[in-house]
Amino acid sequence: MGNQSKTFDLIVVGAGNAALCSAIAAKENGADVLVLERGSKQKRGGNSFFTDGAMRFAYQNKNALKPILPQLSSEDFEKIDMPEYQASDYLQDMMKVTEGKSAPELAEQLVEKSYETIQWMQKQGVKFELNENQSFLKDRVQQFWGGLPVKTQGKGIGLVEALFNKLASLGVDIRYHTRAVQIEMTNNKVSGIIVEEQGEIKVIPTKSIVLACGGFEANKEKRIKYLGEEWGGAIVRGSEFNTGDGLDMAVEAGAQPYGDWSSCHAHTTDFQAPEVGDYKKPGDIYKKSSYPLGLIVNMRGERFVDEGADFRNYTYAKYGKETLKQPEQKAFQLFDERVRPLLRTEYNLEEATCLQADSIEALVEKMGVDRKRFLETISQYNEAVQEGEYNPSVKDGKGTSGIVPPKSNWALPFDRAPFYAYPVTCGITFTFGGIQANKNSEVLDKNQAPIPGLFAAGEMIGGLFYRNYPGGSGLMSGAVFGRTAGESAAKYIHQISEKMY
Ligand SMILES: Cc1cc2nc3c(=O)[nH]c(=O)nc-3n(C[C@H](O)[C@H](O)[C@H](O)COP(=O)(O)OP(=O)(O)OC[C@H]3O[C@@H](n4cnc5c(N)ncnc54)[C@H](O)[C@@H]3O)c2cc1C
Structure with missing residues (x-):
C-alpha cells in the first residue's frame, strides 16, 4: 500500500x-x-x-430576487407575478412532503x-436566471408558482x-x-x-x-x-x-x-433513456413531468394515480415509484392537442420518445396496451370531467367526479386531435x-x-x-x-x- x-x-x-x-x-x-x-x-x-x-430557497418577496438576478431590469420584474416564499413556507413544504418526518434541526438549517x-x-x-419551467403566461404576465422561481444559468453544467x-x-x-x-x-x-x-x-x-x-x-x-x-x-x-x-x-x-x-427520489422518465446518466447528452432531458396536464395509463389501459393531485413538484417523486409497480414497469403519459403547447421542453418531439395519432383508436394500436380497457378508461374519464375555470398556474380545482382515482385539478377532456402518448418508466434520482x-x-x-x-x-x-x-x-x-x-x-x-x- x-x-x-x-x-x-x-x-x-x-x-x-x-x-x-x-x-x-x-x-x-x-x-x-x-x-x-x-x-x-x-x-x-x-x-x-x-x-x-x-x-x-426562501425569499421575502420579489424584490429579494433582484440582487440574485441582476441581468433583469425593473421592467422585466414588472412583467412577473411571483408569490412570496417565506422561510415558514419552505419549512411547511418540507414537512408536508415528508409527512412531518424531516429532522427539524436539519430542515430549519x-x-x-x-x-x-x-x-x-x-x-x-x-449565475442564476428565472426558472421559466415554473411559470405560465397569463394575460401577458409571467405567473410563477410553487416556490422555485430560480435556477442556475446553464443548468447543472453551468453550476x-x-x-x-x-x-x-x-x-x-x-x-x-x-x-x-x-x-x-x-x-x-x-x-x-x-x-x-x-x-x-x-x-x-x-x-x-x-x-x-x-x-x-x-x-x-x-x-x-x-x-x-x-x-x-x-x-x-x-x-x-x-x-x-x-x-x-x-x-x-x-x-x-x-x-x-x-x-428515494425518482421520476417518470423516457422509456428509452440510457441506463445511467449520459455525459455526452447532458441535461435533464429525459424526465417527463407535465403529466398534471394530461393522463397516465399503464399497460392494462388503466389510470393508477391522481395526475392532478398537486403541482408536479409535490408528486413526481411518488409517481415515478408508482410506475415501477406497473406491468412491464411501463406507463404512457397522454396529452391532446389542447394541452400540448403547455408541455415542458423535454416533451419536444425531436428529443422525446412519442407516439402520435389523429384518433384515440389509432393511438391505442401504437401503444400496445389493452385496447378495450383503454378506450373505456378514456371515455369514463371524459364523462367525469367537471365544469370549472381551467388555470394551470394555480390548483384550479377543475377535477373529475365519480372515477377512481380522481383527477383533482386541471381536468380537461381528452378529445382534441392529434393525440400524443409518451412511454415512460421510472428513473431513480437519489436515495x-x-x-x-x-x-x-x-x-x-x-x-x-x-x-x-x-x-x-x-x-x-x-x-x-x-x-x-x-x-x-x-x-x-x-x-x-x-x-x-x-x-x-x-x-x-x-x-x-x-x-x-
Ligand atoms: C437528472 C437529475 C436532475 C436533478 N435535478 C435537480 C434540480 O433541478 N434541483 C435539485 O435541487 N436537485 C436536482 N437533482 C438532485 C441533485 O442532483 C442532488 O440532490 C445533488 O446534486 C446531490 O449533490 P451531491 O454533491 O450530494 O452529490 P453528487 O453531485 O452526485 O456528487 C457526488 C460525487 O461523488 C463522487 N463519488 C462517488 N463515490 C466516490 C468515491 N468513492 N470516491 C470519490 N468520489 C466519489 C461522484 O463521482 C460525484 O462526483 C437532480 C438529480 C438528477 C440525477
Whole structure:
C-alpha cells in the first residue's frame, strides 16, 4: 500500500455541488484542501452535473430576487407575478412532503441558510436566471408558482463549471480516477483516507474529511436490498459513481445510519433513456413531468394515480415509484392537442420518445396496451370531467367526479386531435437514507457525538427527506451543508492546531 507523506488539512470526497461548496468554503477559511473524484475529468460533477439547476430557497418577496438576478431590469420584474416564499413556507413544504418526518434541526438549517447561501454561491461565480419551467403566461404576465422561481444559468453544467472555475482560481487540486474506500482513524480521530487510484491502493494522510460522495442510487444490489426488488430495474438518471461508498466508509468509521433508507427520489422518465446518466447528452432531458396536464395509463389501459393531485413538484417523486409497480414497469403519459403547447421542453418531439395519432383508436394500436380497457378508461374519464375555470398556474380545482382515482385539478377532456402518448418508466434520482449529521455538518456516532474530523454534506446526510422531497432542495441542501461542512472542517483544523502548540 503506497503512503504519501504530506498531511492535508482536509480531503473532500466527491466533486459534485456539495463537495465543491465544501472545498471552496474550507479554502476560504484557510484550510489546505484536496478534492478526490472517482470519475474522470470528463465525468466529474456527480448528479449535480445532470440537474436542471433548480434551487429552492426562501425569499421575502420579489424584490429579494433582484440582487440574485441582476441581468433583469425593473421592467422585466414588472412583467412577473411571483408569490412570496417565506422561510415558514419552505419549512411547511418540507414537512408536508415528508409527512412531518424531516429532522427539524436539519430542515430549519436548510431553510434559514438558503437565501444567504444563494448569495454566497453568487459570490463564488455561480449565475442564476428565472426558472421559466415554473411559470405560465397569463394575460401577458409571467405567473410563477410553487416556490422555485430560480435556477442556475446553464443548468447543472453551468453550476458545476462555475464552482470548478472557482476552485481552480483558489489553487485547489482535484485528483480524478481516485476512489475513496476507507477512512483511517487514529486515537478515534480522522487521520487519513485510503484510496484506490488507477488500480493502486494508497493512504493519503489528512486531519479531516468531508464526505460528499452521494447516495447509493447507482448500486443495483443496494437498491434491491434497501428499496425493494422492483428497484433493480430502475434507470439511473445521474452519476454512475454514486454507489454508496461514502455511506459504507462512514458507517465503518462509527457513523450512525440515519433517515429514510427504504425510499428515494425518482421520476417518470423516457422509456428509452440510457441506463445511467449520459455525459455526452447532458441535461435533464429525459424526465417527463407535465403529466398534471394530461393522463397516465399503464399497460392494462388503466389510470393508477391522481395526475392532478398537486403541482408536479409535490408528486413526481411518488409517481415515478408508482410506475415501477406497473406491468412491464411501463406507463404512457397522454396529452391532446389542447394541452400540448403547455408541455415542458423535454416533451419536444425531436428529443422525446412519442407516439402520435389523429384518433384515440389509432393511438391505442401504437401503444400496445389493452385496447378495450383503454378506450373505456378514456371515455369514463371524459364523462367525469367537471365544469370549472381551467388555470394551470394555480390548483384550479377543475377535477373529475365519480372515477377512481380522481383527477383533482386541471381536468380537461381528452378529445382534441392529434393525440400524443409518451412511454415512460421510472428513473431513480437519489436515495434519501444517509448518515446522521448535525446542523454543523459534523458526522455523529451512535451516541450522537461528533466523530472528530469527519463531516458530511449533500445526499450523504440522512434525515432531511422522507418518501418525497420538495423539488430544488437537493442542490440547496448540498450547498447549505456543503458550505457549512467546509467551514466546520476549517474550524476543527484550527482548534486541533491550537491544541498542539
Ligand atoms: C437528472 C437529475 C436532475 C436533478 N435535478 C435537480 C434540480 O433541478 N434541483 C435539485 O435541487 N436537485 C436536482 N437533482 C438532485 C441533485 O442532483 C442532488 O440532490 C445533488 O446534486 C446531490 O449533490 P451531491 O454533491 O450530494 O452529490 P453528487 O453531485 O452526485 O456528487 C457526488 C460525487 O461523488 C463522487 N463519488 C462517488 N463515490 C466516490 C468515491 N468513492 N470516491 C470519490 N468520489 C466519489 C461522484 O463521482 C460525484 O462526483 C437532480 C438529480 C438528477 C440525477
